[in-house]
Amino acid sequence: MNSEGKNGLVSVVVPVLNEEKSLEELYRQIAAAFISTDLTFEIIFVDDGSTDRSFEIESKIAGVNPNVSIIRFQRNFGKAAALTEGFRMASGEFIATLDADLQDDPNEIPAMIGQMNGGYDLVSGWKKKRNDPITKTFPSKIFNRVTSWMTGAKIHDFNCGLKVYRHEVVQSLKIYGGLYRYIPALAHLSGFRVGEKVVQHRARKFGVSKYGGSRLYHGFWDLITVLFLSKYERRPLHLFGLPGIICFLIGFVISLVLTIRWFMGHWIGNRPVFFLGILLLIVGLQFISMGLLGEMIAFGQKKENTIIKSVSLPDSTKENACL
Secondary structure, three states, rough: OOOOOEEEEEEEEEEEEOOOHHHHHHHHHHHHHHOOOEEEEEEEEEEEOOOHHHHHHOOOOOOOHHOOOOEEEOOOOOHHHHHHHHHHHEEEEEEEOOOOOEOOOHHHHHHHHHHHHHOOOOOEOOOOOOOHHHHHHHHHHHHHHHHHHOOOOOOOOOOOEEEEHHHHHHHHHOOOOOHHHHHHHHHHHHOOOEEEOOEOOOOOOOOOOOOOHHHHHHHHHHHHHHHHHHHOOOOOOHHHHHHHHHHHHHHHHHHHHHHHHHHOOOOOOOHHHHHHHHOOOOOOOHHHHHHHHHHHHHHHHHHHHHHOOOOOOOHHHHHHHHH
8 A cells, every 4th residue: 555645536445245236336426426526536346255246347347447446355354354455455645435335325425525624534424314224223323322432432423334534544544353343433542533424325226235133242342342452452451450450459468367367276278268369369460460461562563663764864964963
């Protein structure tokens, strides 16, 4: 991926999984969205192991439109992998993402880019009025409110496929598994300014949804992962140290009291609290040890990621420095 995006170019990244009926119409809609703007665009189809004619149609579109590129996976790796590869190939100043099922309206993209001139680094679509059954909308509302509360990202729709990013944002994102649902939260926790725009949400025209009811369950664990990585990736001892110290101190106090009673002639070998004290001491030490090992790993990663930038000084400056 280029370190800097090309000015005025919008890279439209489209993950595709078995959407053969919608692709040609989707291309026409994306092209039409940029006709009356000063922006140029490229489209990157990321075929995530489609088993229908999607790749054939993508190739047909790319064959007559040089601004269309294709990435093809040999099997289905998931949306996070598709977005990651699309981001890697994108060269635009702005990167837009949308789903291939025609439920996202490409005409929203120029307006979302315009909104970014207000200082935003990422603008996420908000499907305020959704054309989906209540079995999808109600769990989604719970998911969005909990995520907003726990991450501090004040937006209403984290999982909308329609988003626009600055180039530097996608460079910093590390997503895998189900973490693509939390891209606005990850960007917010990384210090980027995140906004949203109400967008039109259209009913699905072809095919069926690829997502089942298990998303809420998996989403909960993905949220825990996001919070852990954002707050404790660089300081794991802060997470493991507190419960470790608490357990160790409680175990130490129990053991100390029992030791004093033993010296006073009381038998303590068969008392349950004796085994509890020993267990808490061991658990506390294990927590602290895990935190210290995590700190060592994090410190090693910091050293590997350190970039030393050499600066060439003018000759006059060098002479002054020598003096």
